[in-house]
Amino acid sequence: MNLSESALPGYRHQSEAVRARFERIRAREVILEVRGLGKHYRSPQGETEALRGIDFSVHRREFVCVIGPSGCGKSTLIRILAGLDHHTEGEALLDGKPIKGPGQDRGMVFQGYSLFPWLTVKKNVMFGPQMNGHARDDAERDALMWLELVGLEKFADAYPHQLSGGMRQRVAIARALVNQPRILLMDEPFGALDAQSRAKMQSHLIDIWKNIDITVLFITHDLDEAIYLADRILVLKAHPGEVQEVIEVPVPRPRTPGQFSSPEFLATKARLEQLIHPAAEPESDDEQKVKPHLIRLTDVHDNVE
Amino acid sequence: MSTITQWLGSGADVEARRRMLLGLGSFLLPLLVWCLVSYVPFVWHPKMYVTAPGGVDFFQVGMLVDKPMFREEVADMQKAHQPLPEGYAANPIYLPAPGAVAEAFYNGFVNPPQTSDVPSMPASLWHSIQVIFWGFLISSLIGVPLGILSGTYSAVGRLNEPFVEFFRYLPAPAFGALAVAVLGIYDGPKIAIIVIGTLFQQVLIIANTTRKLEVTIIEAARTLGTKRLGLLTRVVVPGILPDLYRDQRILLGWAWTYLIVAELIGTSSGITWFITQQARYQHFDNVYAAIMTIGIIGFGTDLVLGRLGRRLFPWDSSQDRR
CATH class of the missing domain: 3.30.60 (Wheat Germ Agglutinin (Isolectin 2); domain 1)
Incomplete structure (x- = not known):
């Protein structure tokens, strides 16, 4: 089968089932609403506009991915939503209430795991409930339940440094979910993992999301990951960070790795590539200065190609 | 776990036994040189x-x-x-043979002199250890909290660090006369000198250690609902504890170096008095024995604290680096 560009269906084309699914999502209440969000900050290079006029909303139990080239402010956006950064324009509402500082209604998973190295896996997960005034026993019971859910109950007494990257990220997810947040914010959580554990974690995350009442906002720079996971993809552009397009992913659920070569998947990916890597991407000044000058350091007859 | 030695080769596959032998060798080698100079008549012997x-x-x-x-x-x-x-x-009188020093060491502890005008080594040492203990304790009681606060809250840091940075350059012994005038001639000024010598470095080092704590750990704690004081007590302090412990070990070593100067202030006391008295009577074997005892106590304490660190902080893999 030849899946050339022209043979692909349009990425906007949705099957009946997918369309019905989006209808159902839109019927659910809005959890997160972002209106005209912008951020300026002063840097040594002068006034910088990191984000401008970001508008979008996320419905309950929706899975939204944010994607964009480096410097598009996707990390800034999620940090604002987590309450770790402040926006300078517009507003961000969670359940209709403006976001002011971090809170337990939003769980955050970082790329660098950022587990507490001095606590065991179980105590890492217990940290949130204890900080929010739950009794030790309750916190412990909850922690064990969530560890079981991510499959790490056997490692409850291990320290984070004894775990692999994928396992650490499972702990981080359990630690964020134990607080029962309304929305789970994930900042390139699988970016540091190797391809195999990344694929495993992606399907694991879908399983978790299917089984509990959680809304996910997921940042990534990996196009396949975004299409595989998301209901909708928010595509940002850089300098300043603005919403370029919101794509409703036409790939039907349940998702499987086999869909990576399905026409809907490829059509969506082609569109994303078009948005993120435009034909002639202008190089930044710094990169233009990097010009490798290769000289032959081996025998001229000793060819490798 | 030490990456640097791994990259420099050689150290990578050194198993524990070989490492211990090399460590032992590092002590035996200087001892061997000393024995050569002392016991082989045609080597030196002027x-x-x-x-x-x-x-x-x-x-x-x-x-x-x-x-x-x-x-x-x-x-x-x-x-x-x-x-x-x-x-x-x-050899000249100031270079006693290892055997003589070993004998002096043994006698110093087993048969201390009974007369009251000559100080005994154990009593002198005990006095010195007490001075160190109080000096280091007082310094830590102020320096550790101040350092942590300076590292955590930039306002606190900005308020004291420039002054501390300045004060750090004032040599502690220069305050000797002043300390005697204020605190009398006995242990007070000696403890003060140790405090002055240690405290200012301590504040800066611990503030720096605190600043090196990963920001994302604090951010993670905040997203989990940790509030201001909780951040300090439940995240910052446990987060820096292994490094803080290591800093304290190094600072304790510095306190020992200030001890000798401190003990010369006011009435001489402790191990310094013992050393100067013995040198005056040209009992250089006793002098060497006393100096070495200081080394043994300092090094021994650090070894024990290192072991303890590994047990206290099982999650910190850099603790077992020696």
């Missing part, structure tokens, strides 16, 4: 120990004279047909 004065009128039994002078006197006596002086090659 003096002659007179066993019989012969015809030389200014020689006495037990005297140490320079070798050329001894030879000259022997030649003179031969010419004058007088009895020849006798003696053997010896």
Whole structure:
């Protein structure tokens, strides 16, 4: 089968089932609403506009991915939503209430795991409930339940440094979910993992999301990951960070790795590539200065190609 | 786990046994040199120990004279047909042999002198250890909290660090006279000198250690609902504890170096007094024994604290780096 560009269906084309699914999502209440969000900050290079006029909303139990080239402010956006950064324009509402500082209604998973190295896996997960005034026993019971859910109950007494990257990220997810947040914010959580554990974690995350009442906002720079996971993809552009397009992913659920070569998947990916890597991407000044000058350091007859 | 030695090769596959042997060797090697110089008569030995004065009128039994002078006197006596002086090659009085020092060390602890005018080594040491203990304790009681607060809250840091940075350059012994004037002549000024010498470095080092705590750990704690004081007590302090412990070990070493200066202030006391007294009587074997005891106590304490660190902080893999 030849899946050339022209043979692909349009990425906007949705099957009946997918369309019905989006209808159902839109019927659910809005959890997160972002209106005209912008951020300026002063840097040594002068006034910088990191984000401008970001508008979008996320419905309950929706899975939204944010994607964009480096410097598009996707990390800034999620940090604002987590309450770790402040926006300078517009507003961000969670359940209709403006976001002011971090809170337990939003769980955050970082790329660098950022587990507490001095606590065991179980105590890492217990940290949130204890900080929010739950009794030790309750916190412990909850922690064990969530560890079981991510499959790490056997490692409850291990320290984070004894775990692999994928396992650490499972702990981080359990630690964020134990607080029962309304929305789970994930900042390139699988970016540091190797391809195999990344694929495993992606399907694991879908399983978790299917089984509990959680809304996910997921940042990534990996196009396949975004299409595989998301209901909708928010595509940002850089300098300043603005919403370029919101794509409703036409790939039907349940998702499987086999869909990576399905026409809907490829059509969506082609569109994303078009948005993120435009034909002639202008190089930044710094990169233009990097010009490798290769000289032959081996025998001229000793060819490798 | 030490990456640097791994990259530099050689250290990578050194198993524990070999490492211990090398460590032992690092002590045995200088000892071997010392033994060579002390026990092999033709290595160095610039003096002659007179066993019989012969015809030389200014020689006495037990005297140490320079070798050329001894030879000259022997030649003179031969010419004058007088009895020849006798003696053997010896090292200067300030370099006792390892055996003599070991004996002094043993005697210092097992048969301390009974008279009250000569200080005994254990009593002197105990006095010194007490001075160190109080000095380091007082310094830590102020320095550790101040350092942590300076590292956590930039306002606190900005308010004290420039002054601390300045004060750090004022040599602690320079405050000796002042300390005596304020605190009297006994242990007060000595403890003060140790505090002055340690505290200011302590604040800066611990503030720096605190600042090196990963920001994302604090951010993660905030997203989990940790509030201001909780951040300090439940995240910052446990997060830096292993490094703080290591800093304290290094600072304790510094406190020991200030001890000797501190003990010379006011009335001499402790191990320094013991050393100066023994040097005055030219009992250099005792002097060496005392100096080495300081080394053994300092190094031994650090070894024990290192072991303890590994047990206290099982999650910190850098603790077992020696």
